[in-house]
Amino acid sequence: MSSPVEWGREERALYNPAFTALVCARVVQGHLDAHERPGPLPLVVASAVMALQPAVRDLLPNANANMAQWAENNGTIKVHMSANTPGLLTVVRPGLLFALQTRILVLDGAALTLRDKAIPKGIRNRSAEAAAVQKAAHMLGRWLPTGGPTATVLTLLGVRP
Numbered sequence: 001m002s003s004p005v006e007w008g009r010e011e012r013a014l015y016n017p018a019f020t021a022l023v024c025a026r027v028v029q030g031h032l033d034a035h036e037r038p039g040p041l042p043l044v045v046a047s048a049v050m051a052l053q054p055a056v057r058d059l060l061p062n063a064n065a066n067m068a069q070w071a072e073n074n075g076t077i078k079v080h081m082s083a084n085t086p087g088l089l090t091v092v093r094p095g096l097l098f099a100l101q102t103r104i105l106v107l108d109g110a111a112l113t114l115r116d117k118a119i120p121k122g123i124r125n126r127s128a129e130a131a132a133v134q135k136a137a138h139m140l141g142r143w144l145p146t147g148g149p150t151a152t153v154l155t156l157l158g159v160r161p
Helices: 009-014 017-035 041-051 067-073 076-101 128-147 150-156
Strands: 105-108 111-114
Touching: 009 128, 017 041, 017 076, 017 105, 017 111, 017 128, 041 076, 041 111, 041 128, 041 150, 067 128, 067 150, 076 105, 128 150
Parallel strands: none
Antiparallel strands: 105 111
């Protein structure tokens, strides 16, 4: 991942706190849609990091796939996550903080919930990349928890809990 100084206009648009707040909110929205409970903070962060990586988005299955089997069949996910997570965390953290400060997201114990009508249900964006990131974030919020407990899912992704 390039440094912020080297980012082009598209990267600056995707990696600003307001957009990454929206990405985190889409993860929580997907989690709430599927599981009707707040999303665990570590899974929200991991999902946002995954959604921001085009190489990871290209490997995502449909939401009915077995998460553990997918992770086993796509070992490059661990490579992408270990290589890119440290840099992307510097982008996701300010977005998550922004979402909490503006009360788009609300901390509920060690999980995040979405304030009612904080973001629209539909994804509308002029940028195809921004729309793809949001769609992936929503899907990951629904799908990653199907892999088991949070620590198990993070381990399958090569992320230390």
